[in-house]
Amino acid sequence: MTYSGHYSVNPLGQVGFGALCSRLPSVLRRITAMAWRTDRGAVLLLLTCQLVTGVSAAVLLAATARAMGPLLGGGTVADRLHEALPALAVVAVASALTRASVAVAEYAERRITPRLTTATDSALVESVCRVEAAAYATDGFSDRQEAAEMGVTRTHVMVMDAQRFMAALIKMITAGGVLSVLNPLMLPLLLLAVAPAGAGAVLTARVDYEIHYANVADRNVRGMTRWWATTPKYGDEVRANGMTDYILYWYRALSERVDQRSLAAAPRTLRIALLSSLAGGAFLAATWGMLAWLAVTGRIEPAIAATAVVAVQTTLAALSQVVVNGAAVFHTSLYLSDMQAFFDDAARRAPKRGPEAVRAPVEEIRLEEATYTYPGKDRPAVDGVSLTLRRGEILAVVGVNGSGKSTLTRLITGIYLADKGRITWNGTDIAHADPATVWNCTGLVPQIFAQWPLRARENVTLGQPRSTDDREVWEAVDAVGMREAIDDLPAGLDTLLAREIFGGAELSGGQWQRLACSRALYRRPPLLILDEPTSQMDPRGEHGIFEKIKAISGDRITIVVTHRLENTRIADHIVVMERGRITERGTYDDLTHADGTFADLLRLSQDR
Numbered sequence: 001m002t003y004s005g006h007y008s009v010n011p012l013g014q015v016g017f018g019a020l021c022s023r024l025p026s027v028l029r030r031i032t033a034m035a036w037r038t039d040r041g042a043v044l045l046l047l048t049c050q051l052v053t054g055v056s057a058a059v060l061l062a063a064t065a066r067a068m069g070p071l072l073g074g075g076t077v078a079d080r081l082h083e084a085l086p087a088l089a090v091v092a093v094a095s096a097l098t099r100a101s102v103a104v105a106e107y108a109e110r111r112i113t114p115r116l117t118t119a120t121d122s123a124l125v126e127s128v129c130r131v132e133a134a135a136y137a138t139d140g141f142s143d144r145q146e147a148a149e150m151g152v153t154r155t156h157v158m159v160m161d162a163q164r165f166m167a168a169l170i171k172m173i174t175a176g177g178v179l180s181v182l183n184p185l186m187l188p189l190l191l192l193a194v195a196p197a198g199a200g201a202v203l204t205a206r207v208d209y210e211i212h213y214a215n216v217a218d219r220n221v222r223g224m225t226r227w228w229a230t231t232p233k234y235g236d237e238v239r240a241n242g243m244t245d246y247i248l249y250w251y252r253a254l255s256e257r258v259d260q261r262s263l264a265a266a267p268r269t270l271r272i273a274l275l276s277s278l279a280g281g282a283f284l285a286a287t288w289g290m291l292a293w294l295a296v297t298g299r300i301e302p303a304i305a306a307t308a309v310v311a312v313q314t315t316l317a318a319l320s321q322v323v324v325n326g327a328a329v330f331h332t333s334l335y336l337s338d339m340q341a342f343f344d345d346a347a348r349r350a351p352k353r354g355p356e357a358v359r360a361p362v363e364e365i366r367l368e369e370a371t372y373t374y375p376g377k378d379r380p381a382v383d384g385v386s387l388t389l390r391r392g393e394i395l396a397v398v399g400v401n402g403s404g405k406s407t408l409t410r411l412i413t414g415i416y417l418a419d420k421g422r423i424t425w426n427g428t429d430i431a432h433a434d435p436a437t438v439w440n441c442t443g444l445v446p447q448i449f450a451q452w453p454l455r456a457r458e459n460v461t462l463g464q465p466r467s468t469d470d471r472e473v474w475e476a477v478d479a480v481g482m483r484e485a486i487d488d489l490p491a492g493l494d495t496l497l498a499r500e501i502f503g504g505a506e507l508s509g510g511q512w513q514r515l516a517c518s519r520a521l522y523r524r525p526p527l528l529i530l531d532e533p534t535s536q537m538d539p540r541g542e543h544g545i546f547e548k549i550k551a552i553s554g555d556r557i558t559i560v561v562t563h564r565l566e567n568t569r570i571a572d573h574i575v576v577m578e579r580g581r582i583t584e585r586g587t588y589d590d591l592t593h594a595d596g597t598f599a600d601l602l603r604l605s606q607d608r
């Protein structure tokens, strides 16, 4: 395994410190806009709380300053207390308001976060589901998806970080304002004391992101390896082929590669932390020294000095919070950018085919010189294929592995659009038709079909409207000879077909394939495509399915891709594909008597 993680260019590589900090306002705007779309009431509540926090912090400090005069002045304790009482009452109310607004802000944040996370998460899933299928084959698509997942994860803490950042900023500005009124020199010194910590936090976030970025591809592969190693689906193959140690070795190797990058960054983050603490400490010592000097030399009164101590403490706490939460918001902004970039990319890759609609019955599907090349490939998988399919006819597609049969079915169903040439349904070019209207008319049994971890009934009806009784479900089940097998399940059609889940049951490979066929038949589609539909079935099952295909073919266009050439007897036409092109076409009798590839493959299959 020589996979080496590579994911484009780190967008932070060329960005300076100033540019990094200037992202904060736009990120805050973006977070607010996202939250606004989720719950306007909660956002308004949050903003009100922040305003209350700021105002009460200012009132608290001003009232403290007012209370300090009488408290530290002359007279009896009772007199001093009596004189300070109104200011102390204001201090108490302002403190209570601060606490209450923090609690309400937390409540508002809890109202926003779960729904915002769900909305973002669902948007990510939807954008992946909705892209043109060809996007999956483009380089780096799944890496970019992996990077976007981190943005979704960050939405858990994003609103909280932004809210705390804003609250601390407001508190800092008001407390700092009060401090500047007390003595204009105090604030700049205090800012200098916290600035190095701010710079350190942003630089550390930058290092963390660099590591995250370098690890994206490895984490993606590790995630896949984890799934392959642990899913019961491949458990037999992994064990009986002695692959456990091999997979575990690579899982560990990938984890170690990820760890090594993180470890290599540790000395850098230590250097940043030590230097910023040193600079911050020096400026803080200067701040306290300055305050002491002002008080000792009588330049400020003791009452003002005492208030300044409270103001410095408040501003310092708020500043630290601004730094910590600002760095967190900045950090989030990096992941949000990845997420947004993925959403934008996915939106560009979403089908934009046109408003035309395809409607049943589908009388004719025509391919005119259809050509398709997979992204990054230099040879077309389907190369200039022309074909006409009519309602009531069965077409069999045969050919050696990799000759383009499955790709041809993807072109006919509009899963991929032809790069060159045209495919029309009832005269409508599907490149200009809404794909949903096309897929309303198709039923596909793919070569690799899904084994849905749902009940037996939903495995037949999946995605389809269902009548209240099971009559049509049983019809589809009977059509593939599965009635007995379903009756044998512990709860019949209600049985959950997922071995991994408690109470779930499992089917055999051939039974799963029969169910995949029943799913396509249940749709009663105008175009039925079966790609190797009986590869896992016993001869009775195979015979039954082909009988059924023939019996229901009058009402639809049917395409069967198969390597069992005997099965092509039911077809009205057969096409033989080689290297993406149709090299022979005709009926079963025509092709068996011609001295071509079909006759050759048939001879070989009968020779065994």
Ligand SMILES: Nc1ncnc2c1ncn2[C@@H]1O[C@H](COP(=O)(O)OP(=O)(O)OP(=O)(O)O)[C@@H](O)[C@H]1O
Pocket (backbone or CB within 6 Å): 137, 374, 375, 377, 381, 399, 400, 401, 402, 403, 404, 405, 406, 407, 408, 447
């Ligand atoms: N998702 C994909 N991305 C890139 N190339 C692909 C993809 N799927 C198929 N190909 C390539 O396109 C060519 C045709 O593949 P296709 O699956 O259509 O062949 P096939 O005739 O159905 O083969 P088989 O009989 O093995 O099922 C092959 O060279 C294959 O490597």
